[in-house]
Amino acid sequence: MTATPDDDRPLLAIAGLTVAFTTDRGPVEAVRGADLAVRRGETVAIVGESGSGKSTLASAINGLLAANGHVTAGSIDFDGTDLLALPERRMNAVRGRRIGLVPQDPMSNLNPLLPVGKQISEIFRIHGVAGGRAARDRAVELLDAVGIPDPRQRYRQYPHEFSGGMRQRVLIAMGLACRPQLLIADEPTSALDVTVQKIVLDLLDELTTSMGTAVLLVTHDLALAAERADRVVVMHRGAVVESGPTAEVLNDPRNDYTRRLLDAAPGMATESLVGAETLTDAAPVIEVTGLRKEYAVRNGAFGRRSRFAAVDDVSFSVPRGRTVGIVGESGSGKSTTAKMLLMLEPSTSGDIVFDDREVTGLAGRDLFAFRRRVQPVFQNPYAALDPRYTVGDTVREPLEVHRIGTRAEQDARVSELLTQVALDPDLADRYPHELSGGQRQRVAIARALALDPEVVILDEAVSALDVLVQAQILDLLVELQRRLGLSYVFISHDLAVVRILCHHVHVMKAGRIVESGSPDALFRDPQHEYTKELLAAIPVGTPTGQGAGPKLLT
């Protein structure tokens, strides 16, 4: 490593970078004239929505663009070296050794066939830092440093024996293995639960500070960027629209897009969308008591079957015309609860009373009739619509199944439904792949509304959407509720969204409801340890939040 005494010069300087992808429809510019500078030891966050070019920019730095992508203009200067001019062989020496990478998805970025420790010591071997025993010892040290208990034992284990958070720690260990000068972290915690996210980010802060490593943090989460970065770069449609010190950008955004992004991000101080009506003013439409779902788990190939309760003694009610939120992390049983409410999954015991009628165990015609009244909207806008059917067919399908109306009447209803969710009725002829994520989710909502249901179960219905789109869909949901008197069960891991949308919230952990209350009461004065933990883990870097100044690393 060449020591440069001149510390004022940035470690990484990107100027006028343009990246284009060759596609069937001609070249597409994913990054257009981006400028970016990262100084030694500082953390810079690139913030943007999906498709803003933030990940492309990050992969251009260490020369890992997809095969059809290439830099068409601009320069990338890293510690005095022009990275774009480096031949592939010398780039290999930079990658991993001087520029580390923490990729997004901890599930697919470790080789499932190799022990975790081997994958770390391999890095030392490749870069000629250490080999054999020495490499092993250093890998064990690193595992210890990223807080993996019993590292000697864990060294020999395979990725599937690690939890998501643990795997992300391993990836961080790999990214930092050679003490790089720069670490690129591309959405390092997006796949993790919020409490795990906090732990992982704290760890990342701690390690990079102690090593003096600069961090380029790519994220869609403005609050997270605010909390972790010294400076923020906002990208929109491939261009850098704003950059500057975190506090400055967030408190006094100059760019219109940044302002919209800030407004749309629900924080803990955002005004509720539904007002603070009390629960008692409406009769319950759904009442759940003592709901339980057990799965049989087999231990090993010939092991004995044991029972595992995914949902354990859950009771709550949904008042008519109101929204009840269920919050919890992955594995808390919230989605299983949703499936039981939808009668897509039988319950082991407990009662679900819908409109004064017991519905558990419904079958045949009764179940068919029940389906008209309770409808779902699922999480993933890319998987919720069958790609082989047009928007119109998808929305019409419920009407066909229930034989409602003639073909012409159905067509009229489809147009009406599409208008209702603020979509152009002409979109009826389009296929899902021609639509954006937000449009797809609107189609899913239109389909759910086709049968005039009384209750809509929203299972993470806005979680996969970008902030701006998410805000629009939330507004739409609130408007539909007012207009049609719908009752919602809103299932989410995102406390900020739940807070502004729900009238009443239940916090679930390990299959049980641990705390319930109005969002205001629950989030202002949490009683249960777990609720407190969840709340503390949310990044609160929103500019309106007092005392939430950006955390400086240097």
Added chain:
Amino acid sequence: MTLAAAPTGTPAVGPDGPGGTPPGASVPVRLRLRRFRTPSIVLGAAVVALWVLVIAFAGVIAPYDPYAVAGPRLSPPSGEFLLGTDTLGRDVLSRVLHGARLSLPIALATISIAALVGCVIGAVAGFYGGIVDSVLMRLADITMAFPSILLAMAVAAALGPGLTNSFLAIVVVWWPIYARLIRGQILSIKEREYVMSARAIGMSRLTTLRKHVLPHAMTPVLVSATMDLGMIIILVASLSFLGLGALPPSPEWGAMITEGSANFYQWWIAAGPGLAMVTIVLAVNFLGDSLRDVLNVRTRVR
């Protein structure tokens, strides 16, 4: 003889797990086809097209009657008899051309019926799960535990020789491959949100299976069936070669090779049908490979 290398089909489908889900029905196939106009796809298509023409016009193209004695016995290839004559003096070329009318349609029918049976069984097993799944899949496992040529021989021997029976025998041996394949697909597809959404609007299981599950599961089966077609052609011929399929006067390729093997020094008798088989099997395999690339499917590893 190449027949020793008859297929021992032990496919390695991922046991239960969600198999590779084809990522995009999103890009129109037409667009992707354009990018795959490779020499192998063109050559494969051309050879297959040629054989289709032969099947259609065998009577017109063939210089002689395939059953009638056309000249002296065992005469080597010449201007008069391009591929020579066999032990009875029949024209080998005419017999090869007419044989295409037997071998290829039988192979095609076999693969179609095997795929159909396999798909129905696999779809039912995967979609309904539970005891139905266990019973059907154990049945498939048992069938697949036997080397396919041996089991096919046993079935054909039990049914008695004849082309129809060898067709039945191969269907019995071959369906589990597709049942396994489609079951794996369905296991992953049935968890997709649009399938749950279909169930939530009250669509019946069978309609859901037909409208939202099966269409997404078919692509790998189509590819796999195309790639297997070559093997089936060989299997049909193998059974005839062993005397369990088409019987002597018929110009079936496998049966003709049997005759050729008895006259080892008159190489042309076996070479005609053998070469015919090589061309069609190669062409079909080229097409299958290309189809797999175009549709971008991960199929079982051979």
